[in-house]
Amino acid sequence: MLAVAFMLLPVLLGIIELGGLIHVWIGQQSAAAIGARVAGERGEDDALVRDRIGVELRAGGLDPARFQIRVTPAYVRWGQPITVQLVSRRQLAIPFLFSRDLTLTSSYVGRGEVNH
Numbered sequence: 001m002l003a004v005a006f007m008l009l010p011v012l013l014g015i016i017e018l019g020g021l022i023h024v025w026i027g028q029q030s031a032a033a034i035g036a037r038v039a040g041e042r043g044e045d046d047a048l049v050r051d052r053i054g055v056e057l058r059a060g061g062l063d064p065a066r067f068q069i070r071v072t073p074a075y076v077r078w079g080q081p082i083t084v085q086l087v088s089r090r091q092l093a094i095p096f097l098f099s100r101d102l103t104l105t106s107s108y109v110g111r112g113e114v115n116h
Contacts, residue, residue: 006096014094021090025104027060028067028086032106035071035084040110043082045071053086076112083109 035053039045049071054064068087076082085107093099 010094010096014097017092017094021092021102021104023060024062024088024090025106027057027062028088028104028106029108030060031056031062031067032084032086032108035069035086036082036108036110039071039082039084040076040113043077043112043114044075045082049084053084078112078115080112081109082112083107 031053034056035049038052039049042049050069053069057064057067066088070083070085070087072083072085073080085105088104090102090104091099092102
């Protein structure tokens with residue numbers, strides 16, 4: 001019975017770790033999507049775009065300081081693509097099995113909706 005408990009413990013902890021990673025990934029995807037939408041509306045990378053991404057991350061229970069935000073290019077004209085990419089580093093640690101650093105990347109592309 002004790003052997004079964006020791007075998008199931010890493011499985012249970014792995015499920016919990018994976019759930020945490022999925023939570024981060026979904027929140028990050030959502031923030032990248034809203035960031036691309038706002039960047040397309042504004043036609044540029046500015047403080048409003050980054051603030052909106054931060055609001056979305058906080059709404060998902062995530063700390064914006066743990067994410068790198070890239071918006072390329074900085075300015076777009078009508079119909080041109082603008083890409084928002086969020087990158088975060090997380091550690092996946094399953095006791096008794098392994099520990100590994102992971103990089104989660106989310107990218108969304110919006111289209112410029114203004115003419116500068």
